[in-house]
Amino acid sequence: MRRLMKHSTDPRIAMIEAAIRNAGGRVTASRVRLLDLLQSAREPLCQTDIENLIESEPLPAMDRVTIYRVLDWLTEAGLAHKAADGRGVFRFTAAKPEGQHEQHAHLRCTGCGGTFCLDMAPPPRPVLPRGFRFGGMALDIRGECPRCVGAHA
Amino acid sequence: MRRLMKHSTDPRIAMIEAAIRNAGGRVTASRVRLLDLLQSAREPLCQTDIENLIESEPLPAMDRVTIYRVLDWLTEAGLAHKAADGRGVFRFTAAKPEGQHEQHAHLRCTGCGGTFCLDMAPPPRPVLPRGFRFGGMALDIRGECPRCVGAHA
DNA sequence: TTGCTTATGCAATATGGTTGCATTAAGCGA
DNA sequence: TCGCTTAATGCAACCATATTGCATAAGCAA
Incomplete structure (x- = not known):
């Protein structure tokens, strides 16, 4: 069968x-x-x-x-x-169900390499030079997470 | 000598x-x-x-x-x-001489992989959750450059 | 100029990404 | 339900980039 x-x-x-x-x-x-x-x-x-x-x-x-x-x-x-x-x-x-272009920001910890999602208003969609086609965007923020900040205090 | x-x-x-x-x-x-x-x-x-x-x-x-x-x-x-x-x-x-945190945006072409620097106002510095330390940021924009847009027209 | 320490070259290894080919199984039509 | 076609999977390479160990060469302070 x-x-x-x-x-x-x-x-x-x-x-x-x-x-x-x-x-x-x-x-x-x-x-x-x-x-x-x-x-x-x-x-x-x-x-x-x-x-x-x-x-x-x-x-x-x-x-x-x-x-x-x-x-x-x-x-x-x-x-x-x-x-x-x-x-x-x-x-x-x-991928999110619909429309929701992944326009949210990530913080990457330079200490442990971890990624954290931030709740913040997405930046406005940029105006591109003539001829370019927009595909999506991601705001990448570097910094340190609380654990790593504390580690070398 | x-x-x-x-x-x-x-x-x-x-x-x-x-x-x-x-x-x-x-x-x-x-x-x-x-x-x-x-x-x-x-x-x-x-x-x-x-x-x-x-x-x-x-x-x-x-x-x-x-x-x-x-x-x-x-x-x-x-x-x-x-x-x-x-x-x-x-x-x-x-690295830029001083202070000038690389707060400008890049567009990466999904077609050819090329990187293009955009002249746009950098997004405001984000407010991070308590405990996090800010290290710098980069706005990454995906899309297609004129050449690649034209290529599959 | 000497000598201590850092930087370099060479060889080797690790890691993640990718392809070719034979085999297996999804799902269509009978 | 069966057979068939084609897409998906497993296996075995392979490639590119990133990284480390160790002997040698070079910077620079005394």
Whole structure:
């Protein structure tokens, strides 16, 4: 008997499946799992973070390359965002449902490398020189988190 | 006969030498050369860019690792800034003389990967949550440059 | 000029990102 | 439900960039 990838009963997962299908891709366990992971994450995750998380789960393992390609696909499909952090590694975040262009600021701690999301009014959309097309923006703020400030006090 | 590293007569180079000495480091040909290079550059350079530039000059070659370490030292000493670009590679810029925190915006083209400096009023300095220390900020804007916009029209 | 200490070159390694190819499975139509 | 087509996955390389260890060379203070 062959098992077919059918719709989940969990509404949260069903949403994810719909999003993937809607993006024109096949609904696979890997994609659902990773998008779910990204949506549940509190902060942007890099591939290594994700590998570790996957490995720590009781579910079947996933190959490095598969994770890489799924992340790539999610990004391409607009379901996730990919951006290099201050350390030069790519971090991924789940895309917000709609419109909400990720116009919020991140503070990156120069001490521990951690990323913190700030609640602040997004800067106004810039006026670009003629010919340029706007794609999105991110305000990157450097500084130190309370823990690191305290560490070398 | 041993040659001593003496002061340059070129005022530009003399300034660089002074800055290095002032930062508590030894004045070496490598450091002077790289800082000079960064100061003359119109845009942030990555290590590979720098290696190529160095190689194309008639002056003696420099080892990759030396370049790496000099850049590292310049950054540490506050004479240069290091930041990861959208592709995840580190790019270096000469630090501005004083105070002028690099509060200007960059547009990174998602097509060709090029970086363009924008002339726009820097966003106001953010109010950070209690305990955080502000270190600097950069507004990163994504989009496409005229050439790339035209390419897939 | 000497000698202590820092900086450099060379070799090697680590880490993250990427591609090619054979195999597996999603999902469509019968 | 079955078979088929095509997309997705796993595995094994490979590449680029970043980084470290150690012996040698060079800055510069005495």
